[in-house]
Amino acid sequence: DIVMTQSPDSLAVSLGERATIKCKSSQSVLHSSNKKNYLAWYQQKPGQPPKLLIYWASTRESGVPDRFSGGASGTDFTLTISSLQAEDVAVYYCQHYHSIPWTFGQGTKVEIK
Amino acid sequence: EVQLLESGGDLVQPGGSLRLSCAASGFTFSNYAMSWVRQAPGKGLEWVSAISGSGPDGINTYYVDSVKGRFTISRDDSRDTLFLQMNSLRAEDTAVYYCAKDHGLGGGSTFDYWGQGTLVTVSP
Numbered sequence A: 001d002i003v004m005t006q007s008p009d010s011l012a013v014s015l016g017e018r019a020t021i022k023c024k025s026s027q028s029v030l031h032s033s034n035k036k037n038y039l040a041w042y043q044q045k046p047g048q049p050p051k052l053l054i055y056w057a058s059t060r061e062s063g064v065p066d067r068f069s070g071g072a073s074g075t076d077f078t079l080t081i082s083s084l085q086a087e088d089v090a091v092y093y094c095q096h097y098h099s100i101p102w103t104f105g106q107g108t109k110v111e112i113k
Numbered sequence B: 001e002v003q004l005l006e007s008g009g010d011l012v013q014p015g016g017s018l019r020l021s022c023a024a025s026g027f028t029f030s031n032y033a034m035s036w037v038r039q040a041p042g043k044g045l046e047w048v049s050a051i052s053g054s055g056p057d058g059i060n061t062y063y064v065d066s067v068k069g070r071f072t073i074s075r076d077d078s079r080d081t082l083f084l085q086m087n088s089l090r091a092e093d094t095a096v097y098y099c100a101k102d103h104g105l106g107g108g109s110t111f112d113y114w115g116q117g118t119l120v121t122v123s124p
Helices: none
Strands: A004-007 A010-013 A019-025 A039-044 A051-055 A068-073 A076-081 A090-096 A108-112 B003-007 B018-025 B034-039 B045-051 B061-063 B071-076 B081-086 B095-102 B111-114 B118-122
Touching: A004 A090, A010 A019, A019 A039, A019 A090, A019 A108, A039 A068, A051 A068, A051 B111, A076 A090, A090 B045, B003 B095, B018 B034, B018 B095, B018 B118, B034 B081, B034 B111, B045 B071, B045 B081, B045 B095, B061 B071
Parallel strands: A010 A108
Antiparallel strands: A004 A019, A019 A076, A039 A051, A039 A090, A068 A076, A090 A108, B003 B018, B018 B081, B034 B045, B034 B095, B045 B061, B071 B081, B095 B111, B095 B118
16 A cells, blocks of 8 residues: 655644645655646645645646645645635545545645744 | 435345446446446555446356355346345445446456445444
8 A cells, every 4th residue: 555644744834834745655656647736735734624725736626726846856745825724623534546545645734823 | 417326235244145237327327337436444455346238149247256146236227227135244334335327448447436335334
């Protein structure tokens, strides 16, 4: 199974500042057929189901603000919130969908400093 | 508007059974793979099972190892409903179970719509 490891477990960022979350996969999630990384990011607010933010490691889902961006380098992935807003307080999860079983990272809690 | 509405969660004793349902609307249900994803209280997300859309190659099902042989995923496209039959339940199956729609990107699944979840509690 591919293990997804996120860091940090939590971070506190001032409003308007940048927040960066990292996710590392235990093996490549790049598909040779289409050269795409099978990596997604979700946001989960308390008492709500997760919301898809990013897929293919860097493609924003429709309706997601452009302050959210995803990056990739080998087996290392990042989710960046360029200017943290109060409504971005949540737990963020990465997920690979390269091969069964699809697995999630343990989550990163983002709070306001 | 896409909507997914889970039901069937309950308190059940270890070794018991439960059947979860997910009623879908707002999209052509038969065209999309669907999954169940669970979240234990205060914990992270765990993909549990998936079922392919109803295509010419037939329907395929997939499971995480921890539920293989105990859980069965199925779908009724005539009723736009997804099911999860859960047998031989264990305490570690206690979680909120979410129904999630496949994004339809091809290959593996990302989940673009989620239900609100239904709570399964396994306890004596």
